[in-house]
Amino acid sequence: GQNIDQPTEMTATEGAIVQINCTYQTSGFNGLFWYQQHAGEAPTFLSYNVLDGLEEKGRFSSFLSRSKGYSYLLLKELQMKDSASYLCAVMDSNYQLIWGAGTKLIIKP
C-alpha cells in the first residue's frame, strides 16, 4: 500500500533549527510537497521537490532522496509564528496526492 510517515509532534526552541522528516512508499512518484498549516486555517504551500537534493527558500529548506524514499523540511531561526502543523504529501503515478498525517511543531520561548 501507499504510506507517508512523519513524526506526530516535535518541540523546538525559538531561534533554533529543527528538521522534520518524512518517509514515503508510493506507487510511483511525481513530486513531494511540504505544507504548513496553522490551527483552524487552510494549509499553505512551502516547497516542492521532484529531483534529489536540497531546495532552499529563506529560512526553510527541503531535501529529497528518491532512492531512499525520504525527505526532510529544515526550519532555521525558528520564530513563534512557526508553530503549526507541517504536512508532507507525495504525488503518485496517478497524480493522486498521498498525504502524511502532519507533524505538529511546538516552538517554546
Next chain:
Amino acid sequence: GAVVSQHPSRVICKSGTSVKIECRSLDFQATTMFWYRQFPKQSLMLMATSNEGSKATYEQGVEKDKFLINHASLTLSTLTVTSAHPEDSSFYICSARVGGDTEAFFGQGTRLTVV
C-alpha cells in the same frame, strides 16, 4: 484518524458539460470544507471555503457561477464545475475541518480532464 472521501478520483468529460465532485467526511462532522485546485507541479490553490448551511466564500478570481459549491450537510460538500472547458482541467482536492481550532483533513483529490 479522520477520513475524508472524495469521488470520483478521475473524470473525463466533454467540453460544455458539467461535472460534480463529492467530498464526504466519513467519521466526523465537518463544519467547514475547503476546495482546492492544483495545476501540475504547482501549489494547491484555495478556491473556496464552505460552512455547513451557508453560502461558500470564494477566493478572488474564482467564478462562483462556474464552480458551484453545496454544503448541505455536516458530512457532504459538492463542487460542480458547470459548462466545463479544457482550461478547467486540473486536480481538485477538498479538505474538511471540525470546529475552528482543529486541523483540516484532506480528500484524495479528483483529476478532471475536459476534452
